[in-house]
Amino acid sequence: MIVVAEPDQVGADLAAGVLACPRCGGRLRPWAYAAARRVRLLDGSTRAVRPRRARCAACRRTQVLLPGWLLPRRADAAEVIGAALVAKANRQGWRRIATQLGRAPGTVRRWLRAARSRQHLDWLRRRGVQIAAQLDPDLLAALDPQPTELADALTALSAAVLAWRRRFARHARPWTLIGVFTAGRLLAPS
Ligand SMILES: [Zn+2]
Known part of the structure; x- marks a missing residue:
């Protein structure tokens, strides 16, 4: 793939x-x-x-x-699963996220569980850091530590998106780029 x-x-x-x-x-x-x-x-x-x-x-x-806008073996687009992860990083629970997104609670819970291991979150963070560092080291230096590892990972990926859009394609959609940066593994393979 x-x-x-x-x-x-x-x-x-x-x-x-x-x-x-x-x-x-x-x-x-x-x-x-x-x-x-x-x-x-x-x-x-x-x-x-x-x-x-x-x-x-x-x-x-x-x-x-x-x-890049979809994930392997998932029925929802990367923008949906990404929105759930952002909400979790903002300390919302899976039931509330499911209501807001109009998705089944069990589905949202599975996404969040597939993005909670320290190893996976560290991998996501490092992907963001590597790309941002290549394109715009100053941007990377301005990143603050976040309260959770999930928030650290999403912040690093956001920095990579910003750097990429500035350099190559301003119109590119953020979750599509993140799909490319993470090779379709925003969620850890089960
Ligand atoms: Zn070949």
Whole structure:
């Protein structure tokens, strides 16, 4: 799996042979599509999506090119799950978050549980720090320690988003970029 920021651009990149295989560095070529799915957005609507697949010309392995705005095996978009994590960092409980987002309490509870191990939160934080440090070290120096490890992780990822948007693409949506930065692992794999 490769997480991409701009799925429309990926089609052109595949056709041009400029995407590299993450396993061997070979050229990725268009290769059909992954299964269609429906993803629920923050405003309550659903969006149909059919991620592209690509195949490496060298090692012949296939890869799903997952748009950054969704997460693997989750029915809700990254912006929804991200909003739940931000609310948790603001000390709200899972029942209240579920009501606010209009989602099942058990679903929200599963998301929060998948983003609470110290190891995972530290990994998220380090992803944010690495990207922000490459693009804008001054921004990184201005970050204050937060009261929780979750808040530290989200703050570092926000800094990476800000640095990236300033440098490359001001229009890019924050949770899409975070999806790319974290390779689709905003939540720890179960
Ligand atoms: Zn390959």
